[in-house]
Amino acid sequence: MDADDTLWGGILGEDGVEGIKVDPINYPGVAYWRFQEQLKAAKASGLILALVSKNNDEDVVEVFTKLRMPLSLDDFAIRRVNWSTKSENISSIAESLNLGLDSIVFIDDNPFEIEQVRHASPVIDCYQFPASAPENGLSLLRSVAHLGAWKLTSEDVAKTKLYAQEVKRQEAQSQAQTLEEYLKSLELRLEYGINRKSELIRISQLTNKTNQFNLTTRRYSELDIDNLMREHKVYDFRIIDRYGDMGIVGICILKDRHIDTFLMSCRALGREVEATMLKIICDTNADKTLTAEYIKSAKNQMVESFYIKNGFWLESEMDLVKRFHLDSGPTPLFAIPILEVD
16 A cells, blocks of 8 residues: 555655644544554454555655554565555565465555556556545445455464565575575475364465465365365475464375375465475375376466476376376475474
């Protein structure tokens, strides 16, 4: 979201810190105060807040330092406060956080900025905050589709912290000379569990939300996952590095000898851990001849050659489905400490 006339009333560059309006009692500041409270609640429900403002960054920092408001700078996973176009800054944020532009909602009071973003990225959901009658903005979030979560996981609650850690990883990557140097600097660890009922909600959530790194994009409810755990093997994978615990970011569902589902959250991309995840599946089922498949969707073309690159051979191809057999199996680029957990 924007800052001026969206998070507070007034223009920071013109009115100064003392002149902007955000207040728990007096109008119009109370409308912005309550809007910030709504955004704080949205963050608590697992949404990510990001700040995009045409301002001097030090001036915006001063507002959060000097004024008492429901939101603090720590509530924002990332901010882009500069004089670049809003669309450029939003694209930069999406790239830094490994998010698709179609998962972004943009809120700004200025119709010019709204149209600029819509024109540059039509998939971004844009909403205008009514600065001339800010009390009407208090119903804005209710009009945004899919902005809530039915059930919260530990990953949802900690999502802002997780994405703030991702920004630090991106900074470390920009300073590294090579990808291998960067990955080694992360001090990665991988934990996995099998048929853990305690992670049932998160596992179902990932099957329904993950689109890009998802070999089959099959969607499973919590009841489905519970039934699969009774009859088959459901693996969950957690990544931990020097910056923190990323939570459960990978899932594999193994039906007898067949890999029914293999997916990884987009926020775990770029760490070269997917080969290690697949190796765990192969190693823990070494007495079986594994098969797998890729089902093409609108968004998962990035993983079309995943099994071929990781030691499987193509058995058949028909329409949108490719079927594979295990051959030599995956060979990860470098060793990652692995721990099975209950």
